[in-house]
Each structure stands twice: as C-alpha cells, then as structure tokens.
Amino acid sequence: MPELPEVETIANGVHARVHGRRILSVWTSGKPQTFKSPEPEIAAALTNARIQSVRRVGKTIVMTVDRTTKSKSAPASSEFLIHLGMTGRLLVSTPDTPIPPHTHAILTLDDQREIRFIDPRRFGRLSLHTPERTTDNVARTTYQGPGREPLTIPLEDFIALFRNRRTSIKAALLNQSLLHGVGNIYADEAIFLARIRPRRQAARLTRAELTRLRTALVRVLRQAIKLGGSSVSDYVDADGVRGFFQLRHKVYQRTDLPCLVCDTPIQRITLAGRSTHFCPLCQK
Ligand SMILES: [Zn+2]
Numbered sequence: 001m002p003e004l005p006e007v008e009t010i011a012n013g014v015h016a017r018v019h020g021r022r023i024l025s026v027w028t029s030g031k032p033q034t035f036k037s038p039e040p041e042i043a044a045a046l047t048n049a050r051i052q053s054v055r056r057v058g059k060t061i062v063m064t065v066d067r068t069t070k071s072k073s074a075p076a077s078s079e080f081l082i083h084l085g086m087t088g089r090l091l092v093s094t095p096d097t098p099i100p101p102h103t104h105a106i107l108t109l110d111d112q113r114e115i116r117f118i119d120p121r122r123f124g125r126l127s128l129h130t131p132e133r134t135t136d137n138v139a140r141t142t143y144q145g146p147g148r149e150p151l152t153i154p155l156e157d158f159i160a161l162f163r164n165r166r167t168s169i170k171a172a173l174l175n176q177s178l179l180h181g182v183g184n185i186y187a188d189e190a191i192f193l194a195r196i197r198p199r200r201q202a203a204r205l206t207r208a209e210l211t212r213l214r215t216a217l218v219r220v221l222r223q224a225i226k227l228g229g230s231s232v233s234d235y236v237d238a239d240g241v242r243g244f245f246q247l248r249h250k251v252y253q254r255t256d257l258p259c260l261v262c263d264t265p266i267q268r269i270t271l272a273g274r275s276t277h278f279c280p281l282c283q284k
Pocket of ligand 1: 259260261262263264279280281282283
C-alpha cells in the first residue's frame, strides 16, 4: 500500500508531466465502488478544464483544475481527489500504450496523452472537492484532509496533538484525524529513531521525546521522498507496474533480526490492530 512518500512522489511526477494541459474528455468505468462523487459530476468538472496543479495532501492526490469559460454544469474551479487505496496507480500514458485491465478513469489531454487510473482491488477512491467561493468569486477553501500535515506541522502544534491522548503513541501516530498520511511502516521507523517504546501512552511522553519524534518522523518521510524522486518514472510513466521503492527499514518487518544499533533481536507485537516492530533495548 502506498504511503505518504510514495503518494508525494506520484503527485509530483504527475504534476511535472501534466500541469497546464487541458482535459479534452473523461471516461469512467461505471464501477460504483471507485467513485465517491457521481461520475457525470466528475466528468463535467474536468472536461475542458485546465490542470493547474497536482499535489499531495495526506495520502490523497489532489488535482486542481479551472476553466475560463463559464459552464452551467460545472464550477469554475474544482479539486479532483485521487486516493490510491491498496493497489491504485495513476499513470501518464501515450495513447498507443495498451489500456491495462482494471482501468477506471481516463482523462484525455490536449496533447493526446492520457491520465489513467488503474485499480485491480478497487480500494482506491475518486471524488470531487469543490472549493467554496466568496462573493467576489475567489476560491476560499482548498482540500485540507482529515488531520494535520506531518511534514509541516509546527513543533508546538505537534506536541499539543498528543497532550490528552491515552492511546499508545503508535496508535496516535496512525490516527489520521491527528496527523494524516502516516502509515504503519513510517510510524514504526520514526518511533524507533526517536527511541520510544511504541506501547507508551501518548499523553505521558515528555516534551523532549515528542520533539525527537517529530524530528524522526520528518527525517524518515523526507528520506523516502528523496529516494522516490529518482525513480518517479517507474510509477507514473508507461505501464508503471513496478513496486514501490522501499527504504532499508531499521525495524519494520525485521522481526528477530538483530537491531542495527545494538544487535538485540527486533520484537513484533500487535498494537491498534497493526503489526508493530521495535528494539526492546534501544526504545524506552
Ligand atoms: Zn537496538
């Protein structure tokens, strides 16, 4: 399942390839599971609109489009939200590239290339978020996602998020209404780097520990984004069938292997219903 760094890599890669292009037509598959907004509304919002930007918010890819000509059936500006789910892929393809099975949406651009959304297991979601507008017709609210952005949240806000949380720090990190976009891999890696036991109650962590945790979280996410930047074309060009890049994990899925810092075997427990990996010596 793609995590925040993979989604950022894909969003940046698609942005570089398609921003400024106009969408000529939209095809959707009619599979109700995939579409959280009615397909005709999605088609109306995107057809003849220009792609301003493609960016990441949490684990959602947000494509902002606008139109200069007024249309009764579509607003002047819309945000198309793409959630990849477990197996979703967003590709920029030339028209002669065979359309893969499980393609659920095709946006044909004014240079003939196509943005394709492919999703075999159909946990991915496509929907519209329409910004509210002020009286002078200025877009006011852009899609913000359910929680705070882990890469940019200020330290004091980060510390405040966990103040009254009686759950484990692992569960709190995975809670998308607190921070959005942090998944199981990077939660385990960040908690290890911060030398905190994943079972510790979030509210009882010291200021120093939370400061370390924020630094660690930003570091592991940024490292992974940097790594993804070099392989971006594997994800967004042509067939895009290759798997997602993986950092060399320090604890995630290293159960019983020696800790890279102290040689103690890494332990695995279940927390918040998720497998959790930690070093019993390094993490207190
Ligand atoms: Zn260790």
